[in-house]
Amino acid sequence: MSFVDPPQTALPDVVRPPSRLRATLSFLRHHPQAVVGAIILLAFVFIALFGPYLAPYGERQQVGPIFGTPSSAHPLGLDDGGIDMLSLLIYGARVTLIVGFAGAVVAMIVGGAIGIIAGYFGGKTDNALMRITDYFLVIPDLVLMIVIASIWGRSLRNIIIIIGLIYWTFMARLIRAQVKVVRERAYVKRAQALGASHTRIIFKHVIPQIMPLLLAQTVLMVALAIFLETAISFLGLGDPSVTSWGKMIENAFSRSAISYGAWWAIVPPGIAVALVIMAFNMLGTAVEDSLNPRLKVSHLSRRHFRLRPLPDKEDRS
């Protein structure tokens, strides 16, 4: 008859969660599309970083006739100003990726902050913020972007700000829903009971929990931002001083590459955009999939559904 605590050594060993590296590797093994996406992205980031060293010709250097056909010296032909298409494609990678990342990061910071505040504090703050995001959800976004871009003027910075300003709402909604779930967890309640400040709880307990979702959404947002950059550039509202893939498509279209039959001026930049957007989408949806366990079970497919006898009562104890 003793009420003495059992000795500490009797405690079972804590089951260690898998290390971050191992978790990442297992994620990649189960989502081959994420691997493909990551490889494509790394390749393009490399091109964007070292573009000026990789490009065979200059960004504004006329090296041949207008819409010169592809040859061994110019594998992708020449554009409407006689500039080497391959070089332009390489230079364009940097601008396109910068717009994509910067636009997504602006959206992530603004949307993430507002989502966390709305979800964590709830009540009136939440209500007011969500009404604003409701409004942005119904607005035709490209039309609003066109209006703002034509008023503010054509510059890369404006495009980035506009993308961030319009898309923070999507981010805010998703983050808010997730924060509402995290807020009710026992360890958050315990931290509150222990008197931890809101800032501490948010940074210590809430943000680490929503980080995967935040990253997945940011990755998907990059794809959207690049998509929008090409659209805005195509409508003649892109930054006139830089080369982006969207701008190249616009140039080819407005200088009638189609009537010249110059497919090489249109096809490559579009494929580059599609590849990058697809890579970001593959990565983002893979992360999203792994965060949504509900998609793992299907009662229809035989692979995931087997009838087996219920375990005995003793076994279940």
Add this chain to the structure above:
Amino acid sequence: MRAGWSYVGRRALFALITIFVAISLNFVLFRLAPGDRTSALRCQGCTEEFKQNLRKEYGLDKSIPAQYVIYLKQTATGDFGRSFVTEQPVIDELWEPIKNTVPMILLGTVLAITLGVATGVLAAWRRGTLSDKGVVWGGLLFYSLPTQWLALMLILYLAGPLGLPTSDIADPYLAYNNPGAWNEFVDRLKHMILPAATIGLVLFGEYTLIVRSSMLEALGEDYILTARAKGLSNWEIVRKHALRNSMLPIVTLIFLSLGFILGGAILIETVFNYPGIGLQIYESVGNRDYPMLQGAFLLLTLIVIIMNFIADLLYFKLDPRVTE
């Protein structure tokens, strides 16, 4: 039923408030624009006095709140000002293009819904098989293609072999030959096919992926297990239980993508030189025709808000639980 009416009332109120916010945002946005209605007038000979009188007439000499009230009154009566370029009332200039755009995007959207639901259901049903993988990759591919580029590809590689026109809305020479209503209709349809196909394919990618995942989610529910235990065939399970329950997210998606569709219409009509609202916006951007831009923005936003309200009513029909 009481709860139902209160739901409808709340959604209607939300739609009205959103409309008001949209109209106000429109005012703020264009107040920030450089110049005013008089500065872009195409008359080099206009004296400063003439412009001052014009400003007085438009109410531009008043304070900002007073201008806002004037603007609200004008908008309520459908007066969006006059186009800088044609100097005709904006509302009249927008009406004709809208009539051209609606059938085109309707055709494209119906195409996308049909294709997207069919392939999405197939992929979820045959989950993990080759056809599932094919649908997912195909969906991802079309979802990733820039709209304007896909349109250009159709012109480059499809228009020639199929013998389809790539520009404008009707054959300009046809009218001289007294073609009859049927031939005119066929001609219109021919001009509509490629733009509609573009919007259909771009949307298809998004729809098929969402239909697939919403079907997968439904197939994991317990009622599917029950249906299977009852001995229903797979087809019956999919049709009567899974598809019906995953309709709600699909309908939501279709209505939410309306803004995206209108954005796509701008790009597509620009490529195909199709005289709809999108081409009108593109030309207004080039001409710095702010009243047209303002009117088009407001009109499109109103359309989306009203369609969303209709979607809210539709949910209520599909799933009365939404009132909670």
